[in-house]
Amino acid sequence: MLSIVSIIFGALIGSFLNVCISRLPKEESIVWPGSHCPHCKKPIKFYDNIPLISYIVLKRRCRHCHSPISFQYPLVEGVTALGSLILFTKFGPSLSYLLYFPFVAALIVITVIDLYHQIIPDVISLPGIGVGLLASLTIPQITLFNSVIGILLGGGSLFLVATLYQWLFKREGMGGGDVKLLAMIGAFLGWKAVILTILSGSLIGSITGIIIMVLKGKDFKYAIPFGPFLSLGAVIALFCQNELSSLYLKLMKG
Ligand SMILES: [Zn+2]
Numbered sequence: 001m002l003s004i005v006s007i008i009f010g011a012l013i014g015s016f017l018n019v020c021i022s023r024l025p026k027e028e029s030i031v032w033p034g035s036h037c038p039h040c041k042k043p044i045k046f047y048d049n050i051p052l053i054s055y056i057v058l059k060r061r062c063r064h065c066h067s068p069i070s071f072q073y074p075l076v077e078g079v080t081a082l083g084s085l086i087l088f089t090k091f092g093p094s095l096s097y098l099l100y101f102p103f104v105a106a107l108i109v110i111t112v113i114d115l116y117h118q119i120i121p122d123v124i125s126l127p128g129i130g131v132g133l134l135a136s137l138t139i140p141q142i143t144l145f146n147s148v149i150g151i152l153l154g155g156g157s158l159f160l161v162a163t164l165y166q167w168l169f170k171r172e173g174m175g176g177g178d179v180k181l182l183a184m185i186g187a188f189l190g191w192k193a194v195i196l197t198i199l200s201g202s203l204i205g206s207i208t209g210i211i212i213m214v215l216k217g218k219d220f221k222y223a224i225p226f227g228p229f230l231s232l233g234a235v236i237a238l239f240c241q242n243e244l245s246s247l248y249l250k251l252m253k254g
Contacts, residue, residue: 002088002093003085003088003089006084006085006087006088006097007081007082007084007085008081009084010080010081010082010083010084010085010101011051011052011077011078011080011081011084012051013080013084013101013105014051014076014077014078014079014080014081014108015049015051015073015077016030017076017080017105017108017109018072018073018076018077019035020109021072021076021109021112021113021116022038024109024113024121024123024124025113025116025117025119025121035049037062037064037065037067038067039062039065039067040062040064040065040067042062042064042065048063051074051077051081052074052077052078052081055069055073055074072112076108076112079108080104080105080108083101083104083105083108084101086239087100087101087104090239094139095138095139096139096140096141099131099135099138099139099188100188100238102131103128103131103132103135103188103238104235104238106124106125106128106184107231107234107235108231109124110124110125110181110227110228110231111227111228111231111232114177114225114227114228115225115228118175118225119175119177120175120177120178120180120181120227121177122177122180125177125180125181125183125184126180126184128184128187128188129151129180129183129184129187130187131187131188132147132150132151132184132186132187132188132189133147133148133151133187135147135187135188136187142188142189142190143190146190146191147186147187147188147190149186149190149191150185150186150187150188150189150190150191150193150194151183151186151187152186153186153191153194153195154182154183154184154185154186154187154191154194154197155179155180155182155183155186157182157194157198158174158178158179158182158198159179161174162174162175162176162178162179174226175226177227178226178227178230181227181230181231182194182197182198182230185197185230185234185237188234188238189234189237189238189241192237192241192245193234193237193238193241196233196236196237196241196244196245197230197233197234197236197237198230198233199233200232200233200236200237201226201229201230201232201233201234202229202233204229204232204233205224205226205229208224208229209224212224
């Protein structure tokens with residue numbers, strides 16, 4: 001029963017995340033005015049704004065101007081609902097769920113905005129560092145010390161890589177947004193997760209990059225945003241940190 005509530009709650013938050021995704025890059029208010037169709041600007045009535053369901057009922061089109069509704073809307077709502085359910089299954093009705101859910105929600109918003117605009121808004125990552133630090137004081141999964149080291153390692157390591165890259169290749173390879181994002185990830189998950197995030201994020205990012213190069217014939221200068229892969233790496237670290245650490249130790253022992 002509570003699992004169903006967590007799915008509905010997740011879908012509703014996902015609907016709000018869609019608002020953040022379309023308005024944050026334009027520096028518009030995320031609370032006012034209410035949702036409106038991006039094409040005909042007509043306000044969307046509450047019964048046409050039900051997460052996932054309205055998309056199907058309206059047959060993927062605006063009720064007024066019949067412009068197609070982007071697949072991004074149900075996708076973000078669905079992924080957020082699923083994230084909420086998985087977190088709830090892992091942590092139960094606890095403070096950990098209430099703190100890790102906004103963390104995952106922030107990663108979802110960052111991923112989509114970075115894909116569209118190649119930016120990671122500071123208004124998410126910077127407060128995120130603070131919230132992660134505060135979370136470490138209240139939840140059993142992480143200590144304050146681990147969170148602080150996580151911020152320093154996350155921010156510091158990428159800052160070093162970015163500076164080195166710029167010095168070697170005389171152009172910007174990694175944005176400051178990635179540095180702040182990894183600091184936020186470190187704040188919530190600790191220093192071990194930062195290493196795991198960099199490893200899995202780089203691995204998945206490189207594979208994706210190679211696939212894009214082969215399919216589209218573009219060279220390495222074609223910049224793929226790193227934020228989505230760091231976010232994915234962080235989610236992997238959040239759910240599989242212990243499993244991956246013990247797997248690594250097993251491999252080391254031979
Ligand atoms: Zn419309």
